[in-house]
Amino acid sequence: MFINRIAIDLGTTYTLVHLPKKGVIVNEPSVVAVSMTDKKILAVGDEAKDMVGRTPDTIIAIKPLKDGVIADYHTTEVMIRYFINKALGGIRLFRPEVMVAVPAGITSTERRAVIDATLGAGAKAAYLIKEPVAAAIGAGIPVGSASGHMIIDIGGGTAEMAVISLGGVVTATSVRVGGNKIDLAIIEYIRRKYNLAIGERTAEEIKIGVGSALYLTDKLSINIKGRDILTGLPKTVTVTSDDVTEAIQHELEAIIGAAKNILRETPPELASDIMEKGIVLSGGTALLCNLDQLIARTTDVPVFIADDPRTCVVKGTGIALENLDSYKRSIFATR
Numbered sequence: 644m645f646i647n648r649i650a651i652d653l654g655t656t657y658t659l660v661h662l663p664k665k666g667v668i669v670n671e672p673s674v675v676a677v678s679m680t681d682k683k684i685l686a687v688g689d690e691a692k693d694m695v696g697r698t699p700d701t702i703i704a705i706k707p708l709k710d711g712v713i714a715d716y717h718t719t720e721v722m723i724r725y726f727i728n729k730a731l732g733g734i735r736l737f738r739p740e741v742m743v744a745v746p747a748g749i750t751s752t753e754r755r756a757v758i759d760a761t762l763g764a765g766a767k768a769a770y771l772i773k774e775p776v777a778a779a780i781g782a783g784i785p786v787g788s789a790s791g792h793m794i795i796d797i798g799g800g801t802a803e804m805a806v807i808s809l810g811g812v813v814t815a816t817s818v819r820v821g822g823n824k825i826d827l828a829i830i831e832y833i834r835r836k837y838n839l840a841i842g843e844r845t846a847e848e849i850k851i852g853v854g855s856a857l858y859l860t861d862k863l864s865i866n867i868k869g870r871d872i873l874t875g876l877p878k879t880v881t882v883t884s885d886d887v888t889e890a891i892q893h894e895l896e897a898i899i900g901a902a903k904n905i906l907r908e909t910p911p912e913l914a915s916d917i918m919e920k921g922i923v924l925s926g927g928t929a930l931l932c933n934l935d936q937l938i939a940r941t942t943d944v945p946v947f948i949a950d951d952p953r954t955c956v957v958k959g960t961g962i963a964l965e966n967l968d969s970y971k972r973s974i975f976a977t978r
Contacts, residue, residue, distance in 0.1 A: 647740060647767075648741075649662060649727060649766075650960035651743045653719075654799055655708045655711055655798060656798065656800065656822060656823060657670060657673060658671060659953075661954075661957045669688075669730050671689050672688055672689060675718045675721060676704050685702060688725070705718050710800045711798070711801040711821075712753045720764050721764075727764055738765055738766060738767035742771070743770070744772050744956045746801050746803055746817045747774060747815040748816065749817075772970070774801075774803045774956055775804060776970070778955045779794040779955075781925070781962065782794065787810045790808065790920075791913025792917070793805070793905065793922045793944075796956060798822065799822040801821050802818045802898045802926075804816050804817070806908075806913055808913055814908045823843075825891050825928065826846040830843070832890030833890075840872055845868075848865070849865060849887060855887060856934040857936060858884075859884050859933075862883045863883065864883045865882055866879055866881050866882075899941045899942070906942060917944060921945035921947050922942070922946045924947065924948045925948075925952040935947070
């Protein structure tokens with residue numbers, strides 16, 4: 644089948660690629676393994692993630708995106724090229740048109756970097772769409788209608804929030820808090836409370852296993868292994884859901900503060916629409932236990948988690964790429 648359009652959700656933690664009529668066909672970590680001796684790219688995606696924290700001194704694992712924007716230009720270009728090639732398979736006669744989802748609060752310089760990296764990776768044309776709009780389209784929200792809809796998309800690097808009406812963004816904000824900052828908060832808390840050094844992978848296991856945005860009546864617990872800071876030897880400790888809730892308070896407050904600000908800035912007519920329809924939550928971090936309840940309690944607005952929240956952005960990007968005219972208010976186009 645001849646495919647000339649590709650949608651990419653270039654995330655801080657994961658990159659997803661969507662093809663028309665095929666759906667999401669790539670969902671891999673945004674990690675690149677590089678050899679220090681000759682600067683050669685050794686692996687990208689899943690293969691590179693398996694090397695994180697386990698590499699010899701001569702190999703480093705780079706995450707080329709930080710807080711939703713490009714931190715390492717060359718590596719990002721290599722990574723995009725790898726994902727495009729993986730999606731399309733070996734030989735291709737035509738260069739594809741690529742649409743990439745970017746944070747709503749991205750600067751013009753950061754925007755240019757994404758466009759250049761996409762074109763450098765072999766795209767014929769590059770389009771950018773604001774992440775909250777893509778997430779809303781992917782979550783099935785009728786963004787073209789004349790009523791207000793609010794979306795909160797929390798990924799690995801950023802929490803993107805927007806009120807959307809008539810296909811455009813009425814008000815939006817982006818806070819650089821996401822799954823990664825939550826993981827780091829857990830690492831720091833475990834270090835302080837238990838004198839235990841753990842890595843990002845273990846922190847993610849704790850978050851997924853026992854993490855909760857609200858204190859639970861029936862506490863959950865998990866045994867984790869790490870290095871005792873005092874003795875330097877391996878040690879196992881039991882971490883509870885309360886530990887995680889306490890550890891991530893600061894990050895949760897940043898997300899809630901931003902959501903409240905958006906609601907304050909929303910015109911009254913649209914605010915009443917949102918009160919009626921509720922806020923839609925998407926992104927991988929939307930799956931954090933009780934996060935929807937916490938946001939609902941603190942804003943007094945009902946909150947719903949989108950179906951398959953992880954893929955909302957890339958699905959929405961794919962739909963927008965197929966219907967460029969309908970969503971032109973939220974798309975930056977370059978050829």
